[in-house]
Amino acid sequence: xxxxxxxxxxxxxxxxxxxxxxxxxxxxxxxxxxxxxxxxxxxxxxxxxxxxxxxxxxxxxxxxxxxxxxxxxxxxxxxxxxxxxxxxxxxxxxxxxxxxxxxxxxxxxxxxxxxxxxxxxxxxxxxxxxxxxxxxxxxxxxxxxxxxxxxxxxxxxxxxxxxxxxxxxxxxxxxxxxxxxxxxxxxxxxxxxxxxxxxxxxxxxxxxxxxxxxxxxxxxxxxxxxxxxxxxxxxxxxxxxxxxxxxxxxxxxxxxxxxxxxxxxxxxxxxxxxxxxxxxxxxxxxxxxxxxxxxxxxxxxxxxxxxxxxxxxxxxxxxxxxxxxxxxxxxxxxxxxxxxxxxxxxxxxxxxxxxxxxxxxxxxxxxxxxxxxxxxxxxxxxxxxxxxxxxxxxxxxxxxxxxxxxxxxxxxxxxxxxxxxxxxxxx
Amino acid sequence: xxxxxxxxxxxxxxxxxxxxxxxxxxxxxxxxxxxxxxxxxxxxxxxxxxxxxxxxxxxxxxxxxxxxxxxxxxxxxxxxxxxxxxxxxxxxxxxxxxxxxxxxxxxxxxxxxxxxxxxxxxxxxxxxxxxxxxxxxxxxxxxxxxxxxxxxxxxxxxxxxxxxxxxxxxxxxxxxxxxxxxxxxxxxxxxxxxxxxxxxxxxxxxxxxxxxxxxxxxxxxxxxxxxxxxxxxxxxxxxxxxxxxxxxxxxxxxxxxxxxxxxxxxx
Numbered sequence: 001x002x003x004x005x006x007x008x009x010x011x012x013x014x015x016x017x018x019x020x021x022x023x024x025x026x027x028x029x030x031x032x033x034x035x036x037x038x039x040x041x042x043x044x045x046x047x048x049x050x051x052x053x054x055x056x057x058x059x060x061x062x063x064x065x066x067x068x069x070x071x072x073x074x075x076x077x078x079x080x081x082x083x084x085x086x087x088x089x090x091x092x093x094x095x096x097x098x099x100x101x102x103x104x105x106x107x108x109x110x111x112x113x114x115x116x117x118x119x120x121x122x123x124x125x126x127x128x129x130x131x132x133x134x135x136x137x138x139x140x141x142x143x144x145x146x147x148x149x150x151x152x153x154x155x156x157x158x159x160x161x162x163x164x165x166x167x168x169x170x171x172x173x174x175x176x177x178x179x180x181x182x183x184x185x186x187x188x189x190x191x192x193x194x195x196x197x198x199x200x201x202x203x204x205x206x207x208x209x210x211x212x213x214x215x216x217x218x219x220x221x222x223x224x225x226x227x228x229x230x231x232x233x234x235x236x237x238x239x240x241x242x243x244x245x246x247x248x249x250x251x252x253x254x255x256x257x258x259x260x261x262x263x264x265x266x267x268x269x270x271x272x273x274x275x276x277x278x279x280x281x282x283x284x285x286x287x288x289x290x291x292x293x294x295x296x297x298x299x300x301x302x303x304x305x306x307x308x309x310x311x312x313x314x315x316x317x318x319x320x321x322x323x324x325x326x327x328x329x330x331x332x333x334x335x336x337x338x339x340x341x342x343x344x345x346x347x348x349x350x351x352x353x354x355x356x357x358x359x360x361x362x363x364x365x366x367x368x369x370x371x372x373x374x375x376x377x378x379x380x381x382x383x384x385x386x387x388x389x390x391x392x393x394x395x396x397x398x399x400x401x402x403x404x405x406x407x408x409x410x411x412x413x414x415x416x417x418x419x420x421x422x423x424x425x426x427x
Numbered sequence: 428x429x430x431x432x433x434x435x436x437x438x439x440x441x442x443x444x445x446x447x448x449x450x451x452x453x454x455x456x457x458x459x460x461x462x463x464x465x466x467x468x469x470x471x472x473x474x475x476x477x478x479x480x481x482x483x484x485x486x487x488x489x490x491x492x493x494x495x496x497x498x499x500x501x502x503x504x505x506x507x508x509x510x511x512x513x514x515x516x517x518x519x520x521x522x523x524x525x526x527x528x529x530x531x532x533x534x535x536x537x538x539x540x541x542x543x544x545x546x547x548x549x550x551x552x553x554x555x556x557x558x559x560x561x562x563x564x565x566x567x568x569x570x571x572x573x574x575x576x577x578x579x580x581x582x583x584x585x586x587x588x589x590x591x592x593x594x595x596x597x598x599x600x601x602x603x604x605x606x607x608x609x610x611x612x613x614x615x616x617x618x619x620x621x622x623x624x625x626x627x628x629x630x631x632x633x634x635x636x637x638x639x640x641x642x643x644x645x646x647x648x649x650x651x652x653x654x655x656x657x658x659x660x661x662x663x664x665x666x667x668x669x670x671x672x673x674x675x676x677x678x679x680x681x682x683x684x685x686x687x688x689x690x691x692x693x694x
Contacts, residue, residue: 038693080495080577083660090660091667239693247689251682258675265668266467269580277581277657 006033030220035238036245037226039410043113044224045252046106052253053103054212058205060096064089068148070198072191075150076279094268100142101271102260104294107135115325116346118334119225125326127218130211132322137208139295139319144201146292150194151276156289158189158197164302167309188282228413229334230406237410288363296360297353301386303364304379314383321390328390330398338404342397349389356382450604452619457587458594460647464654467669470662471655476510478634479652482645485632487575490567490623492555495576496656498523499549508659513549520547525554568609570622577657579650586654591615593646596625 007025009015018025067086069078082089111131114120120128147158162183168176185192223232232238239245263270271293275286291299298315305311336343359379366375407413463472480501483493498520501509511519524544529535535543547554555574557563564571579586595615606612610620627642634640655661 077495084495084500085497090664094664243689244693247682247686251679251686254675254679254682258672258679261668261671261675265664265671268664272580274581274583274585277577 005029030216031246032240032242034220034241035223035232035235036241037224037232037237037410038239038244039226039228039413040224040245040248041227042252043109043116044226045249046110046113047219048249049106049253049256050103050110051212052257053099053106054205054209056095057099057103058209060092060099061202061205064092064096065198065202068198070148070195072150072194072280075148075194079149090268091264094264098260098263098268098271100145101292101294102256102263103138104142106256107138108294111135112346112350114225115349116336116343117225117227118229118329118331118336120326121229121329121334122326123222124218124225127215127222128326129323130215130218132319134208134211134215135322136319137204137211141201141204141208142292142294144197144204147194147197148201149276150280152278152280152284152286153273153276153289155189155280155282156286157291158193160289161291162189162193164312164315167312170309190282225334226410227335227337228407228410229337230408230410233409233411290361293357293361296358297356297382297386298360300356300360300379301383303360304376304383318383318386321387325390325394328394330395331401331403332398333403333406335406338406339397339401340404341401342394345389345393345397348385352382352385352389356386452604452617454617454619455591455595455614457584457591457615459587460590460643462586462654463651464661467665470665471510472651473510474636474638475648475651476655478636478638478645479648479650479655480510481632481634482627482649483575483652486626486645487649488553488556490556490563490572492557492572492574493553493576493656494555494574495552496659497550497552498547500659502549508655508662510655516549520549520551523547523551523554525551568622570609572623575653575656579654579657581657586650588615589653590646590650592621592623593626593650594643 005025005028007018007022007028009018009024014024017023064082067078067082067089069075079093082093084090086092114128114131143157143161147154162180165180165183166176168179170176181187183193184190185196226232273290290296298318301318302311302315305314331339331342333339336346355378359375359382362375364376364379367373368375463469463475483491498516499509500507501511501519502513502516503509503511504513509516523546525547527535527543527545530543537543542558556572557566560571573581579589582588584591592613592615595613596611598612598614600606600612600619604612604619607620610622611624612619613621613623627645629642630640632640632645638644
């Protein structure tokens with residue numbers, strides 16, 4: 001798919017450079033002439049959006065770090081100082097804190113798109129696994145960043161999450177406690193914890209950027225999957241990346257940035273727990289300790305299990321499961337457009353994750369408002385479905401499901417002369 | 428015997444349950460007055476800010492600190508987000524005594540052991556009413572009056588909540604509810620027992636602009652001031668946001684036209 005290089009240096013300098021460091025050839029082949037399926041829809045623009053958001057987070061984060069003080073007695077005030085007395089500090093900070101939310105919004109769209117169109121299937125398994133690694137790194141980075149403002153939620157989220165490691169005590173006595181105290185740098189979350197969290201929060205985005213390079217590399221070897229899930233058969237199936245997808249991606253990126261700007265400028269605290277505007281206090285536990293919205297489904301899984309160690313295993317297992325998806329899906333057909341059964345289970349999974357997110361924001365002993373129906377059984381059912389989807393339904397469907405006929409080529413399908421009219425709008 | 432014990436247990440459980448039901452002291456939803464600063468174009472009412480500052484200064488500041496707000500933030504000169512001129516801000520700052528730096532002899536305390544003070548300058552922050560948490564608790568029957576710098580962002584319900592707390596006093600507690608010693612009944616507060624005494628009474632301050640100082644008026648003014656204190660860059664944010672939105676919408680329009688044109692032959 002990567003194909004032959006079509007780059008021809010035109011000037012003396014570019015010929016000279018091309019013989020020494022073919023960076024212009026590389027740029028041309030990967031970003032300009034790269035053959036891309038002609039039928040990619042709106043949902044495929046989120047890769048570009050994610051790259052943009054990573055850039056936003058790194059740039060705003062570097063400037064914020066110039067003003068932030070990673071010290072337990074000064075961190076909270078330094079954030080307030082950024083908000084009040086640093087020029088456009090409020091803009092940097094609101095972009096950074098809400099940027100995390102939009103980064104996750106985009107990554108969830110990107111992941112569900114990959115699931116729907118079977119983008120993890122051969123030959124794109126490594127591409128998918130690199131994506132899972134990026135996602136896990138994003139979770140770690142977001143958690144570390146959530147701690148830095150040193151508000152009540154920061155402090156207690158750090159306490160809850162680091163305490164997960166004490167569950168190791170149940171199989172290896174004292175080991176979990178030792179690991180947890182090693183993470184803290186003391187006997188509780190405190191100044192050393194804040195310092196190392198800041199250091200790691202600064203480090204991890206660059207690790208993410210590195211894995212993103214691998215992710216894009218792994219994308220450029222087999223090329224993009226597409227909504228039909230069929231292989232590119234020839235030049236008639238593709239268009240050059242530039243200008244076709246540069247302009248399309250830019251347009252959808254611009255719409256995404258409009259949404260982002262609405263939140264940054266008009267609803268900057270809509271996604272924030274008010275408790276995080278109260279300085280951290282080790283002596284006062286907030287009535288409810290919750291992570292940010294993008295981690296709530298996992299929090300619901302954790303809290304739906306009464307036994308701590310098993311809860312922790314279920315939490316991390318939910319992430320680890322994603323690594324195995326390329327081999328759990330046994331279907332010969334990639335795209336769920338042609339998989340009538342899988343499609344329904346897919347939408348159920350999406351609803352399941354939304355439900356788990358809702359339940360994760362409430363205590364395990366909570367009831368649905370106005371009904372008296374307890375939430376806990378639903379959290380357990382939701383957790384069970386999440387696992388069942390990947391470990392039972394996906395492997396079985398490939399064996400029992402009869403997929404609809406798949407068009408022969410992208411070109412025939414797009415021009416409508418194929419067996420089947422499938423150039424449907426984005427679904 | 429066995430039967431009666433069972434009945435007794437049952438009765439106790441029932442009784443506990445009904446007592447618990449009577450004591451469901453979850454707070455009422457806050458009331459929602461009109462705020463000048465709501466919505467994408469809402470800005471702070473300057474006159475309300477000045478009146479609200481007066482209420483904070485003359486009433487709230489007796490117990491509540493405003494640690495994170497500096498005097499210079501009050502200035503509207505030189506592109507500031509405040510609501511006083513620079514000379515006014517200087518005069519306001521000079522009216523406060525803040526802890527002084529060491530004097531020429533390196534002393535921080537005078538002969539009597541009192542902390543040396545000096546008049547404030549615009550770069551100073553509002554000085555706290557109590558030197559430390561313990562002093563604040565001693566003066567307030569064990570309760571700690573929270574810092575008000577970001578109070579409207581630090582409570583669910585925000586400005587509405589703070590307004591409801593301030594105006595939520597003076598109602599008759601429901602039958603079966605006990606107001607604890609040194610506490611006051613306020614149904615907008617979680618648990619209904621609040622340590623803060625009713626802070627406002629009619630005509631407690633005298634407004635120089637002739638506004639009648641009713642409790643709702645003073646509460647509305649001071650919450651406007653506290654909302655500003657929590658988010659002094661809101662006006663800058665919304666006006667920049669308006670320009671950004673206009674640009675992004677126009678830019679998206681151009682991109683859409685380019686997108687259609689580039690793809691014309693493919694579709």
